[in-house]
Amino acid sequence: MPDSGVDIDLFRRLEQALHRPEVRGSSDAVSALLAEDFREFGSSGTIYDKAMVLEALAQRAPAAASPLPVILDFAAQALAPDIVLVTYRSVRPPHGDDPERAVLRSSIWQHAEGSWLMLFHQGTPVPSRA
Template sequence: MPTSTTTEMPTQDDCDIVKDCELALLHGAVRGDRTSAMLLLHKDFHEFGASGVVWDRESILDMMEAEAADGPVDIKAVDVVTTALAPGVVLVTYDSVTPTRRAHRSSVWVREGGRWQVRHHQGTVTAD
């Protein structure tokens, strides 16, 4: 499957890969596997969480690992949209739905060293 370089606009294949990576981060198997999650999170990752907490890479890895250890992770993504923003940059937007809340989500993914990684994530709680 051909993908673009960081000097070209992301292709549909790139957007599909990024979508799959985003969705993988919602699964307990990835959230609970620090090595797998680290591969998807940029070294300078940060998140403005729906909870109001600001996370960096290490703190979000700790949180995801603890969450997965506590039991099944039940996060659904609905209305997922990917948009190529610039060479080597893809935006993903969707709503996350858990048993206790719904939130608008956006992630900015960048291609570095041939790998797509999430650089920034934002969550905003919304009414059901």
Template sequence: MAGHAARGGRGRYPPRRQRGASRTAVGRPASMELSEQDRQTLERLEEGLWRAETRFDRAWMERILASGFFEFGRSGRVYSREDTLGIPARPIDATLEDCNVRPLSPDVAQVTYTSVETYREEEQVANRSSLWSRTEDGWHLLFHQATPVQA
């Protein structure tokens, strides 16, 4: 390439990355694997969103929810971080099934599962997806979406 050669370089510009390889900020190849500890941590955090003692603990939720968090609720409503923090406490009767944790980058993971919740004597089933980001002070929930499953 004439432009690249004029700058004194050789070969392809920009250099081609190996297919499927991601890079960290300093240019080293980054693993797309999460440790078993990270997987367990993310599962515990997700489960904590379904336990009344943590879900309605404002300090815990403020630590977990990223500053720009939002959710597409099962009803179709969009919830902001403040909406989520302001939900009144109530008993939670739910089970989580088929939980999967997938790394999307070295510091971002998706957690998917099916929730089965009994609310007002009605069973509500939803497919759920959460995006988590790891920072210096731990994992934070960026986004959550619930899609109702028709019976």
């Protein structure tokens, strides 16, 4: 998918921020990246809104230092002047008893309130290669 003149590095940084434990551990940091009417179709099959994401992250125990996912095939495309579609594959390396996990991801970002806010996200697990 072509980048359509979009600042692809900006959107890569925004997406990667949401994978970082120091951001995920801060309700304020996550809240600042999500639109008020945010919706997610999680890789687990659960549908989340912004309040549910913030609550779920607040209830999680701080994760042990696990490797950040590798981001592959990253693309960003403007759908409108203030809307950008981001797609990529994240691969979390094996860690402890957890096997490698790959997920196809798509996000819609909207420029609002003076910044880019994630409006929608979907994670689709990719079967492991045997």
